Amino acid sequence: MGIIVQKFGGTSVATAEKIHKAAQRVIAAKLAGHQVVVVVSAMGHTTDELLKLARQVAPNPPKRELDQLLATGEQVTIALIAMAIAAQGHQAISFTGGQIGLVTDAVHSKARIQQIDHDRITRELDAGRIVIVAGFQGVTEDGAVTTLGRGGSNATLVALGAVLQADVCENFTDVDGVFTADPRVVPDARKIDRISYDEMLELSSVGAGVLQTRAVEFAKKYNVPIHVRNAGNDHPGTWIVAETKAMEHILVSGCALKKDLTRVTLKGIPDRPGVVARIFAAIAASNIVVDDIIQNVLDDRTANISFTVEHGDLADLQPVVEKLLAEMGGSARFDRDLAKVSIVGVGMKQSTGVASTMFKALADEQVNIDNISTSEIRISCLVARNDADKALRAVHAAFKLGEPAKV
Amino acid sequence: MGIIVQKFGGTSVATAEKIHKAAQRVIAAKLAGHQVVVVVSAMGHTTDELLKLARQVAPNPPKRELDQLLATGEQVTIALIAMAIAAQGHQAISFTGGQIGLVTDAVHSKARIQQIDHDRITRELDAGRIVIVAGFQGVTEDGAVTTLGRGGSNATLVALGAVLQADVCENFTDVDGVFTADPRVVPDARKIDRISYDEMLELSSVGAGVLQTRAVEFAKKYNVPIHVRNAGNDHPGTWIVAETKAMEHILVSGCALKKDLTRVTLKGIPDRPGVVARIFAAIAASNIVVDDIIQNVLDDRTANISFTVEHGDLADLQPVVEKLLAEMGGSARFDRDLAKVSIVGVGMKQSTGVASTMFKALADEQVNIDNISTSEIRISCLVARNDADKALRAVHAAFKLGEPAKV
Numbered sequence: 018m019g020i021i022v023q024k025f026g027g028t029s030v031a032t033a034e035k036i037h038k039a040a041q042r043v044i045a046a047k048l049a050g051h052q053v054v055v056v057v058s059a060m061g062h063t064t065d066e067l068l069k070l071a072r073q074v075a076p077n078p079p080k081r082e083l084d085q086l087l088a089t090g091e092q093v094t095i096a097l098i099a100m101a102i103a104a105q106g107h108q109a110i111s112f113t114g115g116q117i118g119l120v121t122d123a124v125h126s127k128a129r130i131q132q133i134d135h136d137r138i139t140r141e142l143d144a145g146r147i148v149i150v151a152g153f154q155g156v157t158e159d160g161a162v163t164t165l166g167r168g169g170s171n172a173t174l175v176a177l178g179a180v181l182q183a184d185v186c187e188n189f190t191d192v193d194g195v196f197t198a199d200p201r202v203v204p205d206a207r208k209i210d211r212i213s214y215d216e217m218l219e220l221s222s223v224g225a226g227v228l229q230t231r232a233v234e235f236a237k238k239y240n241v242p243i244h245v246r247n248a249g250n251d252h253p254g255t256w257i258v259a260e261t262k263a264m265e266h267i268l269v270s271g272c273a274l275k276k277d278l279t280r281v282t283l284k285g286i287p288d289r290p291g292v293v294a295r296i297f298a299a300i301a302a303s304n305i306v307v308d309d310i311i312q313n314v315l316d317d318r319t320a321n322i323s324f325t326v327e328h329g330d331l332a333d334l335q336p337v338v339e340k341l342l343a344e345m346g347g348s349a350r351f352d353r354d355l356a357k358v359s360i361v362g363v364g365m366k367q368s369t370g371v372a373s374t375m376f377k378a379l380a381d382e383q384v385n386i387d388n389i390s391t392s393e394i395r396i397s398c399l400v401a402r403n404d405a406d407k408a409l410r411a412v413h414a415a416f417k418l419g420e421p422a423k424v
Numbered sequence: 425m426g427i428i429v430q431k432f433g434g435t436s437v438a439t440a441e442k443i444h445k446a447a448q449r450v451i452a453a454k455l456a457g458h459q460v461v462v463v464v465s466a467m468g469h470t471t472d473e474l475l476k477l478a479r480q481v482a483p484n485p486p487k488r489e490l491d492q493l494l495a496t497g498e499q500v501t502i503a504l505i506a507m508a509i510a511a512q513g514h515q516a517i518s519f520t521g522g523q524i525g526l527v528t529d530a531v532h533s534k535a536r537i538q539q540i541d542h543d544r545i546t547r548e549l550d551a552g553r554i555v556i557v558a559g560f561q562g563v564t565e566d567g568a569v570t571t572l573g574r575g576g577s578n579a580t581l582v583a584l585g586a587v588l589q590a591d592v593c594e595n596f597t598d599v600d601g602v603f604t605a606d607p608r609v610v611p612d613a614r615k616i617d618r619i620s621y622d623e624m625l626e627l628s629s630v631g632a633g634v635l636q637t638r639a640v641e642f643a644k645k646y647n648v649p650i651h652v653r654n655a656g657n658d659h660p661g662t663w664i665v666a667e668t669k670a671m672e673h674i675l676v677s678g679c680a681l682k683k684d685l686t687r688v689t690l691k692g693i694p695d696r697p698g699v700v701a702r703i704f705a706a707i708a709a710s711n712i713v714v715d716d717i718i719q720n721v722l723d724d725r726t727a728n729i730s731f732t733v734e735h736g737d738l739a740d741l742q743p744v745v746e747k748l749l750a751e752m753g754g755s756a757r758f759d760r761d762l763a764k765v766s767i768v769g770v771g772m773k774q775s776t777g778v779a780s781t782m783f784k785a786l787a788d789e790q791v792n793i794d795n796i797s798t799s800e801i802r803i804s805c806l807v808a809r810n811d812a813d814k815a816l817r818a819v820h821a822a823f824k825l826g827e828p829a830k831v
Contacts, residue, residue, distance in 0.1 A: 073440035075507040086503035096478075100485040
């Protein structure tokens with residue numbers, strides 16, 4: 018008789034029919050004897066449509082008002098899910114972020130959760146009701162509506178799981194779980210049964226799009242298990258849990274690809290303390306996320322510095338780079354059409370030879386490595402965009418990831 | 425430097441362009457030196473679309489959840505209006521009903537306003553901001569979202585006008601004001617410059633669709649002047665105000681038509697105390713609004729009772745009538761295709777001959793009167809639906825309503 022928190026993403030509640038399917042799944046969990054809390058996103062493309070509407074009215078709308086607008090998307094879904102559950106003969110009650118006292122800081126459009134009034138939720142659960150909560154939103158101390166940014170509904174899911182001390186957070190999506198690689202690229206990719214928080218964090222950061230880094234960090238901090246499942250079937254999905262001894266026997270848990278990267282090289286810039294900090298402060302101020310950074314000292318006074326960014330950020334980056342070069346000299350070079358293939362596994366902490374296996378697999382396929390970056394449990398190689406899929410398949414095969422895990 | 429509360433109905437905010445026009449009008453009032461509070465409805469047909477969505481999910485959704493759903497319509501508009509004002513260089517802040525502490529009773533779908541936290545609004549006005557409030561909605565003491573029923577945005581308008589002691593409530597709509605008759609039926613109908621609360625109440629109740637009875641009652645109670653204006657132009661509209669001596673010189677202020685009425689006659693029912701109460705209690709329990717009631721005693725023990733209802737309510741009424749007749753005997757007769765023509769004016773309180781002028785006008789046009797009902801300031805005649813437009817024109821002409829008022 019534990020608490021389950023379930024989350025349904027936008028595609029899983031996109032139509033009246035899908036809303037009824039989600040409701041059936043919620044009711045099934047309730048009938049199995051659990052107390053059930055449900056977090057939902059806005060239906061289908063609702064958020065995009067609201068953004069479009071906002072842009073028709075104002076090119077650069079105030080963020081407070083944009084949050085006021087966007088939060089309606091999830092409010093529609095919670096009401097409809099509660100109606101669908103009621104229509105199937107069970108009791109449900111819906112809450113906006115504000116109605117359950119989900120208080121955030123005042124950073125509109127990417128607010129952070131500060132507290133949740135779980136008493137209200139517990140009272141409703143104890144009264145036998147299914148509780149439906151709007152994902153992606155909260156309120157400031159002052160009562161202004163905030164939104165939690167990209168993947169915000171997953172943040173709501175995990176935060177509720179933490180404050181309610183839930184047995185599990187079930188994240189229903191349109192895939193069967195987390196895979197050893199993207200199945201669209203690697204046909205024999207296998208669903209991972211269990212993966213540690215740290216591995217999931219690394220995989221998310223290098224391109225596996227199932228869960229946002231922030232939600233996983235939160236789940237790790239409060240030790241809430243996440244079960245990533247397919248809303249369209251009853252297959253067991255992927256459990257994201259704390260690291261266990263058994264996991265260390267698996268050298269590599271999964272691999273991932275980040276496509277459409279550009280490497281920017283600033284050449285002949287002054288090799289003085291503070292210059293690098295200034296460059297990346299200027300880039301960060303423009304809200305551009307920088308991937309790997311490589312610095313080469315050329316002589317006593319000048320250096321080259323390279324970093325990778327996603328193609329989508331190039332238009333915003335170009336004026337920043339031009340301004341920097343105007344201030345401190347040097348020139349810039351842009352290498353487009355790059356990709357990054359990564360392997361992740363807690364087992365590599367205690368094993369040797371993982372990196373060389375990866376490099377050999379790439380070399381055997383004539384894939385040139387442009388740059389290497391690593392963490393304790395990850396190795397990433399920058400390769401040509403055209404070699405990306407081939408590289409992922411080669412690495413996946415080299416570590417036999419298509420074969421059943423032996424945990 | 426007084427406070428103005430402006431309301432824009434759904435048609436006046438139906439598109440991004442109309443939202444900008446409304447914003448311009450709001451800003452103009454601000455620049456003229458007023459503190460401005462704006463109440464808005466949901467855009468265009470949004471409420472109907474949300475209702476349709478709800479019905480796709482559940483045939484008979486819980487009212488709490490329906491209110492949670494419908495309230496999103498106004499929340500979208502407040503954000504967009506605030507954005508449009510900001511885009512035009514002025515400061516605005518939007519509030520849902522809950523955010524300004526607009527507390528109602530817990531009667532979902534037709535809640536009544538109990539209090540408003542006007543301190544919050546006053547603080548924002550004093551800081552120089554234009555305050556945008558979602559019409560039609562509030563929250564219960566417990567924080568559940570409620571809606572105020574049909575015409576609820578006008579209730580919000582007038583309630584805000586009352587608590588803020590506004591100089592005027594401007595109700596922007598798609599017509600120039602309140603007319604002496606429906607201009608689509610009576611080509612020489614004239615816009616009324618000033619009309620008393622009581623006259624407006626009577627006109628609303630007999631078919632003049634500009635303002636709901638509830639909003640006018642509230643305005644009368646707190647003596648808030650309402651100015652009904654066209655959002656599409658700058659013409660002065662109709663002022664709805666407390667009765668003045670001067671108004672008594674006008675015998676008839678306006679006339680109105682209620683079409684599509686059915687007269688229901690229950691024949692041979694027991695003439696005993698309590699029977700009539702039982703009949704109308706059963707009908708009221710089905711949420712059917714009954715118009716005029718006529719009772720004729722036939723003999724010592726049986727009576728006929730007639731009443732009129734709108735065509736739209738017939739389907740709901742029929743089973744109620746059948747059940748009543750099964751219980752107490754008698755039969756029912758339905759006369760469809762009736763209409764009611766009414767004249768309203770505070771002057772008729774102190775004048776004679778108003779009724780006979782009306783009856784003569786109808787007789788001259790060969791219009792048969794099926795039933796007559798009156799109040800202190802209203803006379804209504806039931807006529808055949810086919811005679812309705814002719815009857816309205818005849819009455820309008822008889823009282824010379826097309827000529828300028830002589831106040």
